Amino acid sequence: xxxxxxxxxxxxxxxxxxxxxxxxxxxxxxxxxxxxxxxxxxxxxxxxxxxxxxxxxxxxxxxxxxxxx
Numbered sequence: 068x069x070x071x072x073x074x075x076x077x078x079x080x081x082x083x084x085x086x087x088x089x090x091x092x093x094x095x096x097x098x099x100x101x102x103x104x105x106x107x108x109x110x111x112x113x114x115x116x117x118x119x120x121x122x123x124x125x126x127x128x129x130x131x132x133x134x135x136x
Contacts (some may be wrong), residue, residue: 070100070114076135077127080106085132092126099123109135 077089086104089111093102098118104111111134113123124134 070116072112072114073120073123075111075113075123075127076109077104077111077132078109078135079132080104080109082106085130088130089127089132092130093123096122096126 080086080089083106086106089104090102093099093111093113096113096115096118099113099115101114102111111123111127127134
């Protein structure tokens with residue numbers, strides 16, 4: 068069974084280091100099991116169970132970036 072996924076758009080990422088920073092922070096969110104980041108499109112895909120959108124927002128902010136509404 069695959070995990071539920073949500074996709075977000077992150078502003079300001081330009082390189083592999085940006086990608087790693089966002090992934091590292093988002094993976095600390097409770098319930099998150101997998102993260103994929105595409106720097107070119109700015110897409111952040113998060114898979115897991117019962118994770119909070121607010122916590123994802125905070126993790127992205129902690130990495131130095133913002134989610135686009």
